[in-house]
Amino acid sequence: MNTRIIGTVGMAAAALLLTSCAVQTAPDGSASGSAAALASVPGFDLSDGTIHVGQMTALSGPLAPSSNEQVAGQQAYWDYVNATGGIAGKYPVKVVTADNQYNPQLAVQEYQRIKGDVVMLSGVLGDASTEALIPLLQQNEAVALPSTQSSRFTQNANLGMTFTSYQSNVWNALSYMFEKGQITRSSVVCSMIQADQSGEARQTALEYAAKQLGFTLGPKTEFAPTDTAFTAQVQTLKNANCAAVVFGGATNNVPNLVAAATQLDYAPIWEAEFFAIAQSFKDTDIAGYLKDHFVITGLGGNLDDTSIEGMALLNTQLGKTPTMQNVYGFMQAMTAATILEKAVSLGDLSGTGIMAAMTALDKVSYMGLNGDMTYGPVDERMQPDTSAIFSYDPAAPGSLKDLATMYVAPGGRGPGF
Template sequence: MKKELAGTMAVLATALLLTSCAVKTAPDAAAAAELASVPGFDLEDGTIHVGQMTALSGPVAPTAGEQVVGQQAYWDYVNAEGGIAGKYPVEVITADNQYNPQLAVQEYQKIKDQIVMLSGILGDASVEALLPILEQDGAVAVPSTQSARFAHYANLAPTFQSYQTNVWNTLSYLAGEGKLDEDSIVCGMVQADQSGQARLDAIEFGAEKLGFTVGEPAEFAPVDAAFTGQVQALKSENCDVVVFGGAANNTPNVIAAATQLDFEPTWITEFFAMSDSFRESPIAGYLQDHVLITGMAGNLDDTSIPGLAELTELIAPTKVTMQHVYGFMQGMATAAILEKAVELGDLSGPGIQEAINQIDEVDFMGLNGPVKWGPVDDRLLPDTTSIFAYDPAAQYGLRNLEVGYVAPEGRGEGF
């Protein structure tokens, strides 16, 4: 981190300090207690170690690497202020799951005795594979995923709005803009897994609220490289809107197939289906004309948003991407937990679980709506979605249409 950040960070210290406005705790939270050494934290050394499970190699490595940078930027901030509670610096041990759940299990076994918690697990399948092991170990993780099904586990600290919320909010937005009505056909092009089902559930909910017709979905595997069959099926369904549940490695081939087949619906997808490299690629024009993207914050160069102002300064001269924002928020969520665990005097797995139970709400400096934690059954994911058009001239190719949009028709149950 650059030396000249000290002055800027001091100006924002009050807004950023996790023990102030970013975290609201239960009124009966315990007083500060004395810490003891646990795996991942030696009291004599004073350094807290967390683990990040992500794809350092494999098809999603380029964008996953941006999440790593974003999370590290937040730890740079925390450590520049002295660390958690002003005196315990944080170090990240990063493991490579290659977006593969079997490798996630292997890598976790290698690092679990070196960390107090996982500050990220990339991929629904990896979270699913690790969850029973986390429960057995009494360990905690921040899932790097948007699956609502992970909202109510004592061993998980969900941070982001769900796939369902993003899909539903964007369908509602399109209806409000007069681009979706009872004559429309909405389809899903999703992975054949629970993340895909989450998106399909949101389409069904949207049909109940808005009256459109639901078309037959098309499915694919994360490593698929050819999508002509799926796109042809969607075209045969006469889909006006397609909800796409893929990653950036899938997007160019999906768009190539759509272009070849002259298929031009409105596509809805999350930011992780985008890459900065698309701005100068042959697919940029199609993305600009036909794709809406969901994410957090607003325009990524809008430093009036406190979180973007700080992140921009921390990683300069690198331009902020939405993946950086995602990682930055993971760091914020993890730091909030560690602050409370230190206050309670227990950095063990059960102690960290209790810390989450005692945190009512965490906000994210304008980057997203708040997440509500507290007791497991009371937890509630953010209900906001920032909606973007694709614009090659905009930072990361994202031009904001709505910041923190919430469907006026109401929130879906379990979203």
């Protein structure tokens, strides 16, 4: 298929997404194609016309490589928005970056530094940083988009979500594995998760899946994000004959996990999310183990699949095949742009105006990269329920080979997922 044609289709679809948000319903019920009058607010000077958004992420430290890919993904979408005229076709967007180093204390400091310069935060990396900022966001009537899948943030008026929850990703992956016979009712399925709320979210999904699918729930093992020794956890899992393990770690944990599993001759199916996989793994001796024993959830599909509209647009904007972290940032900017379009149409780019825009929105769509994020009244908001399922393949872009796209467990969304 012709990549140039698909890229053009993707850009046309994105243009439609942007421009369609400008057509609103006036209070008297009549359609209006123009935005309400705007006033200058912190982060937006009407005389200049530029909307400033803040992205807070780990620009330095061990998570910097993947974080900077998210930054590049966001910028790729903002570049597209600006090339098509900006928000509502007239207001360009500029990103102000802040470095929290994945540290909640630094997140608070950086927020205080930039809060007067931006209309919203288009990304905040980390559950802990998001938690630390919530009181300040409430105090300042401000909005942030967490770079996380944690469902506990979904129904918070100051936060705007984008991604499928941790719970839905685990539930979808286990359902897919059950469909394919990789686990059965006779299997023991266990967990190796971070000792935090993201780990508990995964454990909740595992326990739900055990009840729905009928397999045996095995032991829960835990670790801290900075741990480097996993022999004890792996030994516990092996002793329990766990056929599959829900894993909640990131790239920095995986080499030591594989080392411990290899040393103990333990080879279950490990279910993980895409941020556990680094492109650099393909040139190491753990690549073979990952290929044979990992099932991975993520976004979109194959990273070079330009039949997916959003992937075609991202490939075109970057001028190369993206990483999954690029997709993550790209989608988050799509959420922010859609919210800003609505805020402009309502005539208010203040924090309260942006919160009102999220309430007025029905949903945000992602051009085939994921299911819709439902907005509207706070207590009715829901994260997407779809997951892309991958195997590890060092020869594939990003080392991810698509097994299923937009997959939803046959049993549907779990409660609170």
